[in-house]
Amino acid sequence: MSGSDHHDHSHGEESILTDIQKRVKALESILVSKGLVERATIDQIIEHFENKVGPHVGARVVARAWIDQEFKRALLEDATKAINSQSDFPQVGQHLIAIENNDSLHNVVVCTLCSCYPWDVLGLPPVWYKSAPYRSRIVSDPRSVLKEFGLELSEAKKIRVWDSTAETRYLVIPQRPVFLGVKSESELAKCVTRDSMIGTGKVSPLSEDNVNG
Amino acid sequence: MSGSDHHDHSHGEESILTDIQKRVKALESILVSKGLVERATIDQIIEHFENKVGPHVGARVVARAWIDQEFKRALLEDATKAINSQSDFPQVGQHLIAIENNDSLHNVVVCTLCSCYPWDVLGLPPVWYKSAPYRSRIVSDPRSVLKEFGLELSEAKKIRVWDSTAETRYLVIPQRPVFLGVKSESELAKCVTRDSMIGTGKVSPLSEDNVNG
Amino acid sequence: MDSMHDLGGMEGFGPVQPEDNNGSVFHAPWEGRVLGLQRAILYSEAWNIDVFRHAQERIHPIEYLSWSYYERWTHTLIATALERGLFSLDEFRAEVSLTGNLSESLKVLTVKGVDKTFVRGNFERDGIHDPQFSVGDLVITKELHVNGHTRLPRYARDKIGTIIAIRGRHVFPDAVVSHGAENPQWLYTVEFEGCEVWGEASDTTVSNLVDAFEPYLSRPEYD
Amino acid sequence: MDSMHDLGGMEGFGPVQPEDNNGSVFHAPWEGRVLGLQRAILYSEAWNIDVFRHAQERIHPIEYLSWSYYERWTHTLIATALERGLFSLDEFRAEVSLTGNLSESLKVLTVKGVDKTFVRGNFERDGIHDPQFSVGDLVITKELHVNGHTRLPRYARDKIGTIIAIRGRHVFPDAVVSHGAENPQWLYTVEFEGCEVWGEASDTTVSNLVDAFEPYLSRPEYD
Numbered sequence: 001m002s003g004s005d006h007h008d009h010s011h012g013e014e015s016i017l018t019d020i021q022k023r024v025k026a027l028e029s030i031l032v033s034k035g036l037v038e039r040a041t042i043d044q045i046i047e048h049f050e051n052k053v054g055p056h057v058g059a060r061v062v063a064r065a066w067i068d069q070e071f072k073r074a075l076l077e078d079a080t081k082a083i084n085s086q087s088d089f090p091q092v093g094q095h096l097i098a099i100e101n102n103d104s105l106h107n108v109v110v111c112t113l114c115s116c117y118p119w120d121v122l123g124l125p126p127v128w129y130k131s132a133p134y135r136s137r138i139v140s141d142p143r144s145v146l147k148e149f150g151l152e153l154s155e156a157k158k159i160r161v162w163d164s165t166a167e168t169r170y171l172v173i174p175q176r177p178v179f180l181g182v183k184s185e186s187e188l189a190k191c192v193t194r195d196s197m198i199g200t201g202k203v204s205p206l207s208e209d210n211v212n213g
Numbered sequence: 214m215s216g217s218d219h220h221d222h223s224h225g226e227e228s229i230l231t232d233i234q235k236r237v238k239a240l241e242s243i244l245v246s247k248g249l250v251e252r253a254t255i256d257q258i259i260e261h262f263e264n265k266v267g268p269h270v271g272a273r274v275v276a277r278a279w280i281d282q283e284f285k286r287a288l289l290e291d292a293t294k295a296i297n298s299q300s301d302f303p304q305v306g307q308h309l310i311a312i313e314n315n316d317s318l319h320n321v322v323v324c325t326l327c328s329c330y331p332w333d334v335l336g337l338p339p340v341w342y343k344s345a346p347y348r349s350r351i352v353s354d355p356r357s358v359l360k361e362f363g364l365e366l367s368e369a370k371k372i373r374v375w376d377s378t379a380e381t382r383y384l385v386i387p388q389r390p391v392f393l394g395v396k397s398e399s400e401l402a403k404c405v406t407r408d409s410m411i412g413t414g415k416v417s418p419l420s421e422d423n424v425n426g
Numbered sequence: 427m428d429s430m431h432d433l434g435g436m437e438g439f440g441p442v443q444p445e446d447n448n449g450s451v452f453h454a455p456w457e458g459r460v461l462g463l464q465r466a467i468l469y470s471e472a473w474n475i476d477v478f479r480h481a482q483e484r485i486h487p488i489e490y491l492s493w494s495y496y497e498r499w500t501h502t503l504i505a506t507a508l509e510r511g512l513f514s515l516d517e518f519r520a521e522v523s524l525t526g527n528l529s530e531s532l533k534v535l536t537v538k539g540v541d542k543t544f545v546r547g548n549f550e551r552d553g554i555h556d557p558q559f560s561v562g563d564l565v566i567t568k569e570l571h572v573n574g575h576t577r578l579p580r581y582a583r584d585k586i587g588t589i590i591a592i593r594g595r596h597v598f599p600d601a602v603v604s605h606g607a608e609n610p611q612w613l614y615t616v617e618f619e620g621c622e623v624w625g626e627a628s629d630t631t632v633s634n635l636v637d638a639f640e641p642y643l644s645r646p647e648y649d
Numbered sequence: 650m651d652s653m654h655d656l657g658g659m660e661g662f663g664p665v666q667p668e669d670n671n672g673s674v675f676h677a678p679w680e681g682r683v684l685g686l687q688r689a690i691l692y693s694e695a696w697n698i699d700v701f702r703h704a705q706e707r708i709h710p711i712e713y714l715s716w717s718y719y720e721r722w723t724h725t726l727i728a729t730a731l732e733r734g735l736f737s738l739d740e741f742r743a744e745v746s747l748t749g750n751l752s753e754s755l756k757v758l759t760v761k762g763v764d765k766t767f768v769r770g771n772f773e774r775d776g777i778h779d780p781q782f783s784v785g786d787l788v789i790t791k792e793l794h795v796n797g798h799t800r801l802p803r804y805a806r807d808k809i810g811t812i813i814a815i816r817g818r819h820v821f822p823d824a825v826v827s828h829g830a831e832n833p834q835w836l837y838t839v840e841f842e843g844c845e846v847w848g849e850a851s852d853t854t855v856s857n858l859v860d861a862f863e864p865y866l867s868r869p870e871y872d
Contacts, residue, residue, distance in 0.1 A: 020456060020497055020500060021454075021456050023500055023501075023504065024456040024459050024460055024463075024500055025456075025459075025521075026518055026519070026521050027460075027463060027500065027503060027504055027507075027518070028459055028463055029521035029522070030513050030517055030518050030520075030521050030522070030523065031463065031466070031467075031507075031512075031513075031528075033517075033521065033522045033523040034512065034513060034517075034523045034526075034527060034528040034529075035523075035527040035528055035529035035534065036466070036467070036470055036472075036512070036528040036529060036532055036534060037463060037466045037467075037534075037535075038466075038534065038535070038536060038537065040537045041462070041466060041535050041536060041537050041540050042458075042459055042462030042463060042466065043462075044537050044540045045458075045461065045462035045465055045466075045540060046452070046458035046459070046461070046462055048540075048544055049452075049458070049461065050451065050452065050458070052544075053544070054450055055450055090544075091545045092545065092546070093545050093546025093547065093548065094546065094548040094549075094550060095548075095549075095550070095593065095594070110434075112432065112433050112434030112579050112581075113431055113432060113433075113434075113479075113577060113579055114431060114479050114482065115495060119546070120544075120545065120546055122450070123450045124450045124451060124452070125450070126445045126450060127443075127445050127453070127494075127495070128442050128443055128444055128445055130495040131439075131442070131443070132433055132436075132439040132491060132710070133439040133440055133441060133442045133443070134442045135433040135434065136433040136434065136435065136436040136437065136439050137436075137437065137439070137442075139434045139435060139581060139623075139634055140434070140435045140437075140581070140623075140624050140628075140794060141629075142629075142632055143629055143631075143632070145442055148441050148442050148444070149442070149444050150444075155631070156631070157631065158631045158632075158633070159629075159631055159632045159633070160617070160632075160633050160634075160635055161632065161633070161634050161635065162635045163434065163579065163582070163634065163635065163636045163637075164637070165577045165578070165579065165636045165637045165638070166577060166593070166596060166599075166613050166637035166638075166639070167546075167549040167596060167597075168593055168613070168615075168637050169546070194450060195444070200444070201444075233679060233720055233723060234677075234679045236723050236724075236727060237679040237682050237683050237686075237723055238679075238682075238744075239741055239742070239744050240683075240686060240723065240726060240727055240730075240741070241682055241686055242744035242745070243736050243740055243741050243743075243744050243745065243746065244686065244689070244690075244730075244735075244736075244751075246740075246744065246745045246746040247735065247736060247740075247746045247749075247750060247751040247752075248746075248750040248751055248752035248757065249689070249690070249693055249695075249735070249751040249752060249755055249757060250686060250689045250690075250757070250758075251689075251757065251758070251759060251760065253760045254685070254689060254758050254759060254760050254763050255681075255682060255685030255686060255689065256685075257760050257763045258681075258684065258685035258688055258689075258763060259675070259681035259682070259684070259685055261763075261767055262675075262681070262684065263674065263675065263681070265767075266767070267673055268673055303767075304768050305768065305769070306768050306769020306770065306771065307769065307771040307772075307773060308771075308772075308773070308816065308817070323657075325655065325656050325657030325802050325804075326654055326655060326656075326657075326702075326800060326802055327654060327702050327705065328718060332769070333767075333768065333769055335673070336673045337673045337674060337675070338673070339668045339673055340666075340668050340676070340717075340718070341665050341666055341667055341668055343718040344662075344665070344666070345487070345656055345659075345662040345714060346662040346663055346664060346665045346666070347665045348656040348657065349656040349657065349658065349659040349660065349662050350659075350660065350662070350665075352657045352658060352804060352846075352857055353571060353657070353658045353660075353804070353846075353847050353851075354852075355852075355855055356852055356854075356855070358665055361664050361665050361667070362665070362667050363667075368854070369854070370854065371854045371855075371856070372852075372854055372855045372856070373840070373855075373856050373857075373858055374855065374856070374857050374858065375858045376657065376802065376805070376857065376858065376859045376860075377860070378800045378801070378802065378859045378860045378861070379800060379816070379819060379822075379836050379860035379861075379862070380769075380772040380819060380820075381816055381836070381838075381860050382769070407673060408667070413667075414667075427660040427661060428658060428659055428660050428661075429659065429660050429661030430659075430661055435651060435794075435803075436651055436652065436653075436710075437650040437651050437652050438650060438651075438652030438653055438706070438707065438708075438709065438710050438713075439709070439710060440709070483661070484661065485661075486661065486662075486663070487659075487661050487662060487714055488711065488714045488715055490661075491710055491711045491714075492711055568848060568849070569845075569846070569847065569848035569849075570848055571658070571847050571848050571850070571851065580658075580803075583848075584807065584808075585807075622792075623792070624792065624794050625791060625792035625793055625794050625806075626791070626792075627794070628794065
């Protein structure tokens with residue numbers, strides 16, 4: 001953990017494994033040898049994050065909130081309870097908080113201190129969410145950062161920047177755009193992008209390419 | 214100036230010059246070719262900082278202040294004027310400020326934003342003065358940092374940490390230790406260390422090794 | 427400690443590089459392995475999430491900025507396992523246990539049990555004390571410089587804000603790291619006007635919200 | 650801008666490495682060349698010290714921390730010379746002027762003139778306005794987040810302190826960098842109790858002093 005070896009990552013390797021691959025392999029091997037880790041469990045965890053959770057979960061929650069006013073009311077009151085009351089949603093953990101955009105307010109979420117993220121409903125966080133440029137500047141200059149995402153907000157719109165500093169997790173409920181017209185819940189869900197649920201992107205008319213990786 | 218090449222400093226060189234040496238050489242050459250710089254002037258500047266200025270200048274000032282109460286009074290009132298009034302000292306620039314340690318107060322100097330330093334009287338700043346560990350922590354936890362320098366202050370002693378944030382420059386006048394006894398100005402000057410004039414070190418009984426490099 | 431991780435309000439890192447929705451994936455197979463290992467270790471209770479976060483805060487600033495997220499995780503897991511004696515450096519290098527089995531003292535996450543762990547744990551705890559603040563109260567955050575772990579970012583210290591929600595009584599990360607106790611505390615969401623945090627000249631339409639534990643807060647002297 | 654250079658109050662960089670008195674030397678011959686070049690360029694008035702400092706602030710944080718002091722100077726001098734058109738990248742690579750001579754428009758530091766430059770320049774300027782504050786006055790520093798150059802460190806913002814000295818009326822670095830004007834301002838030394846800056850739990854025998862320009866200061870609302 002010293003400051004001296006950061007120049008040595010990318011050269012001087014003798015095998016085809018990079019330094020980081022070797023370290024991860026060694027860590028897994030010793031923990032397996034110690035009886036603390038089963039390789040099949042790790043496989044299962046990867047399978048879960050690669051194929052089961054992801055922004056499509058949050059997108060269905062948002063789509064239902066757009067269509068079902070009673071569900072939306074419950075979601076804004078206690079998002080964990082509201083989602084777990086629906087038998088066709090995966091169970092989510094405590095203290096998920098839904099925050100709703102409207103004509104005069106835009107919400108955006110960050111974790112400046114590490115990278116807290118609502119994994120239950122959005123899956124793996126994108127690289128930029130965990131990066132220094134986003135974490136440093138979204139709190140002090142959100143309007144400019146959102147512009148870099150292609151999100152130009154009117155100057156009058158209020159912006160709330162939510163910093164996930166504890167074990168609460170935030171899910172942004174974007175506004176339902178007029179251009180979506182009348183659609184079914186599953187059609188609407190396909191238009192809800194991951195970034196729109198973090199507060200850095202738009203709802204898209206362009207179907208599921210935006211949601212499922 | 215991009216963030217991408219910081220891993221490449223220490224390898225892949227084809228000549229015996231390091232990357233930084235090549236850059237400096239190229240910079241000097243193009244500025245000479247442009248007529249803006251004369252190599253002999255650069256030689257002269259190096260000569261000045263290698264052989265003329267240095268902590269021995271400040272040490273003589275401190276030693277005189279210890280011996281000559283009138284000079285000390287003038288020094289604390291306006292260090293630039295006081296030093297420039299003495300014909301045997303080199304001329305120093307405006308806004309040099311002398312700050313005096315006493316039984317109840319210790320002074321220490323830093324520049325958190327860059328590395329401002331009283332070059333006129335102390336010469337080239339030491340590496341640690343310009344480093345992140347010193348600049349970051351001396352302002353918030355001076356007592357611990359001074360301990361790392363071997364300077365253990367009594368818990369009752371007040372510490373003033375002066376951050377050189379403008380074009381003023383600070384010279385600490387350390388206390389004259391009792392162990393020095395009766396000595397001449399030039400003998401005393403040999404005991405005044407560079408670090409004691411920054412506020413991070415002790416006056417030493419050990420003669421000029423501590424002052425002249 | 428106020429190290430490199432406390433990035434809020436810093437400048438100079440360049441523009442954000444957005445990533446399309448395909449970004450919610452692993453970018454290399456080893457990233458998935460690290461994530462799996464981290465979850466298995468948290469399940470084992472060898473340490474908890476607060477200890478893991480604090481270990482990341484102790485990464486040298488140059489590495490903190492140079493390493494990717496999962497690189498930071500890898501180095502932190504190895505360093506913490508060594509610190510806590512899960513294995514020795516010799517064992518890590520040999521990739522084989524030379525001393526014994528950890529499954530006797532720590533919980534092992536099995537394929538059967540793994541599904542339950544995909545629902546986030548609950549850090550709320552019951553208690554007898556009522557919250558000291560109410561929604562609508564003005565509060566001032568402390569100028570807190572903790573020689574350990576804290577969750578009050580620098581930019582939100584010594585600032586006046588308004589309680590907009592009470593989130594329950596939660597495990598206090600500062601206490602978990604400093605003396606291994608949960609010491610639960612009321613958690614509030616506090617809203618600050620952007621101008622309070624970023625100065626008069628800043629965008630007046632912005633507000634900043636943080637989730638702050640009760641010990642981070644006091645009542646302003648003048649309100 | 651609040652970039653990596655504003656180090657005061659950060660943690661995690663490890664212990665200071667003291668250097669004996671022999672440390673007041675160059676550690677390699679190229680360091681002396683860079684120092685000489687920097688002084689010759691400042692003398693030429695191609696740019697001034699404030700512009701040079703701000704250029705260093707714009708170094709990417711990873712480089713800022715990884716590079717040595719004179720490495721930072723080297724990169725800053727080259728980048729600023731390119732930005733300001735002292736030479737082109739082609740000329741720098743060729744190490745030869747392809748377009749003309751700079752000595753017609755800029756002052757050249759000669760061996761004859763160099764001695765005079767070893768006395769630090771004076772940044773004090775006359776003016777008609779009296780200082781707004783007096784020694785002994787309580788002041789509060791502004792929560793200043795300047796999209797450019799400023800000399801008020803983050804740790805000393807939005808803090809109440811006492812004026813202990815008036816240092817004269819000086820060139821204002823913020824103005825020099827933002828619009829090339831000297832816009833001189835009164836300069837004060839302000840002393841803050843350590844507890845005001847670092848919180849109640851900090852060492853009560855410590856105080857912090859900064860040299861603050863008048864535009865950084867206002868009167869506290871309650872005193």
